Amino acid sequence: MTQSSVAALFDWGVHDLAERSESSRADVSLLMAHAMGRSRGWLVAQPDALLSEEQIAAFVELCNRRKRGEPIAYILGSAGFYGREFLVNDRVLVPRPETEHLVEDALGFIRGPVRVLDVGTGCGAIACTIAAETDATVDADDVSPAAIEIATENARRLGVGDRCSFYRGDLVEPVRGNRYDVVIANLPYVPTGDLPERPEPASFEPREALDGGPDGLGPYRRLLAELPALLGDRALTLLEAAPPTISQLAELVRRALRDWVVTVCNDYAGLARYVRASASPGAAGGPAAGIGPGAVATGRSR
Ligand SMILES: C[S@@+](CC[C@H](N)C(=O)[O-])C[C@H]1O[C@@H](n2cnc3c(N)ncnc32)[C@H](O)[C@@H]1O
Known part of the structure; x- marks a missing residue:
C-alpha cells in the first residue's frame, strides 16, 4: 500500500481484524485516529483524505498488535473509566x-x-x-x-x-x-x-x-x-x-x-x-x- 484513503484503509482494517476482534469497527476507528493523530470524528468527516506512507505503516503495525490479542487500551496507552481517561500500560x-x-x-x-x-x-x-x-x-x-x-x-x-x-x-x-x-x-x-x-x-x-x-x-x-x-x-x-x-x-x-x-x-x-x-x-x-x-x-x- 503506497497511498490509500481513510475509507479504503478503514474497510481493509475491519476485514483484517474481523476474525480476532468482536469490535473490529470500533477498534479500527480508534487505531486509525491514533496512527493519524486525528479524532475519530475527523475520520468520519474526511473519508477521502489520503494517508501518508508513514501513517499507513503505523496503522498496519497497530492492527498487527491488536490481531495478536493485545488490549486496545495498551495499544493506545489509555483507558476510559467513569468518564475520565487514565494512562495505562502493560504493567497495570x-x-x-x-x-x-x-x-x-x-x-x-x-x-x-x-x-x-x-x-x-x-x-x-x-x-x-x-x-x-x-x-x-x-x-x-x-x-x-x-x-x-x-x-x-x-x-x-x-x-x-x-x-x-x-x-x-x-x-x-x-x-x-x-x-x-x-x-x-x-x-x-x-x-x-x-x-x-x-x-x-x-x-x-x-x-x-x-x-x-x-x-x-x-x-x-x-x-x-x-x-x-x-x-x-x-x-x-x-x-x-x-x-x-x-x-x-x-x-x-x-x-x-x-x-x-x-x-x-x-x-x-x-x-x-x-x-x-x-x-x-x-x-x-x-x-x-x-x-x-x-x-x-x-x-x-x-
Ligand atoms: C485486579 S487489579 C485491580 C487494579 C485497580 N484497582 C482496578 O480496579 O483497575 C489488582 C491490583 O492489586 C495489586 N496487588 C496484588 N497483590 C497485592 C498485594 N498483596 N498488596 C497490594 N496490592 C496488590 C496488583 O498489582 C494490581 O494492581
Missing part, C-alpha cells in the same frame, strides 16, 4: 466497567471530607475517581512499583494529586494503624488454574494483578484478617471478585465483620460482582445513606 490492569459499580456505590455513601482506602490501586482508577467526584481524602496502595508510578501520574493529570496518597506495599502494610470510612479493594481474584492464555487480551495483563491463588480468594483472605482494624465505626467496605467465588467471599466477610450488613451486588450483566459490607443498618441502603458532616456535591461527570 486495564480498569473494567464492572468496577464502576463499586465507585458508584461509594459515591452514594460518601458525604464530606471522609477518608477512603483503595487497596491494590493499579492505575489509580478507583482512587482518582473518588477523589475527583467527592471531597474525600484517598489513600491507595499497590504491591507493584509500576502501578504506584502510573497511579501517581494519573492523579496529577486529573488534578487530584493533593488528596490522593499512593504507597507501595503489601495489602494494608503501608497504612496499618489508620482508620477509614470507606475501604475498597479490587484485588487479584482469578484462580491460578483459570489464568488467561494468549491470545486472550487479559493474558497481556500482569499476572500479579490477576492471580488470586488456587481458589481465587487468597489475597482477600489475607486482607480480611486485617480489615476490621482499618474500618471506622460507620464505615463501608466494597470488595470486587468473580461471580463464581462471590458467595464464598461474602461468607468470609460475614465471618470477619460479625454484625455488619453484608450483601452481594450485581454488575451491568446481572452477574454477582462485589461484596458490600456496611457497619450500621442506617448505612446499608446505599445511595440514600451516608456518613460525614454534610452533603457533598458529587458532580458526576459521565
